[in-house]
Amino acid sequence: MPLLDIQDLEKSFPSPEGGRQTVLDVPRFRLESGELCALEGRSGSGKTTLLNVIAGIARADRGRVLFDGTDLLALSEARRDALRARAIGYVFQTFNLLQGYTALENVLLGMVFGGGPATRKEAEERAAGLLTRLGLGERLRHKPRQLSVGQQQRVALARALANRPRLVLADEPTGNLDATRAGEAIEMLLGLCRDQGAALLAVSHDPAVLARFPKRLELAEINRAGQAAQGGRR
Numbered sequence: 001m002p003l004l005d006i007q008d009l010e011k012s013f014p015s016p017e018g019g020r021q022t023v024l025d026v027p028r029f030r031l032e033s034g035e036l037c038a039l040e041g042r043s044g045s046g047k048t049t050l051l052n053v054i055a056g057i058a059r060a061d062r063g064r065v066l067f068d069g070t071d072l073l074a075l076s077e078a079r080r081d082a083l084r085a086r087a088i089g090y091v092f093q094t095f096n097l098l099q100g101y102t103a104l105e106n107v108l109l110g111m112v113f114g115g116g117p118a119t120r121k122e123a124e125e126r127a128a129g130l131l132t133r134l135g136l137g138e139r140l141r142h143k144p145r146q147l148s149v150g151q152q153q154r155v156a157l158a159r160a161l162a163n164r165p166r167l168v169l170a171d172e173p174t175g176n177l178d179a180t181r182a183g184e185a186i187e188m189l190l191g192l193c194r195d196q197g198a199a200l201l202a203v204s205h206d207p208a209v210l211a212r213f214p215k216r217l218e219l220a221e222i223n224r225a226g227q228a229a230q231g232g233r234r
Contacts, residue, residue: 004031009063025224041219047203056080089160091170130158150181170202
């Protein structure tokens with residue numbers, strides 16, 4: 001059984017002209033445990049919407065999103081939130097770090113919501129260990145505004161992996177970094193997922209990032225809404 005199994009998924013939004021515009025129409029998509037996959041798509045093609053639906057942040061109009069056999073769309077909002085915090089890590093394009101908290105505290109907060117290590121000491125050791133591995137051992141007490149963009153991205157990576165999730169979602173994870181830092185960040189993300197046995201589904205339009213993944217698909221290959229949009233531009 002695949003870790004992630006999407007079936008007949010549809011998501012639409014109100015159109016400025018009236019009616020609704022379909023952004024996602026995914027008949028089937030599967031991701032195996034430990035699989036590292038990148039989806040390529042232009043801006044506005046539905047990449048972020050797809051990740052948000054998988055994570056339970058957004059609701060689909062219809063379909064099924066099976067995570068380890070559990071249909072996320074059938075769960076209550078509270079149960080979806082609890083499952084996401086426990087088993088799904090999310091790397092946001094804009095990092096979404098809490099500005100009033102240190103790097104260590106940002107990672108710890110994610111662990112608290114996800115029911116991480118049993119004791120505070122274990123949680124701090126886990127969080128500090130991840131940040132140190134990512135080159136931030138001397139920045140544990142620094143707040144986001146005291147960190148470079150690249151350092152903030154590493155905090156976001158540590159937070160996403162802190163609870164040892166089975167699935168990591170990454171939305172344009174290097175979109176705010178220059179080419180050198182982007183390469184470093186994606187290699188760190190891939191390495192952490194491999195080490196923890198986590199599946200990774202990333203979306204990007206950067207060829208250099210996409211080329212580092214063992215599996216790479218065009219979003220339009222699985223999204224009929226994207227195919228229709230491409231056809232309309234021809």
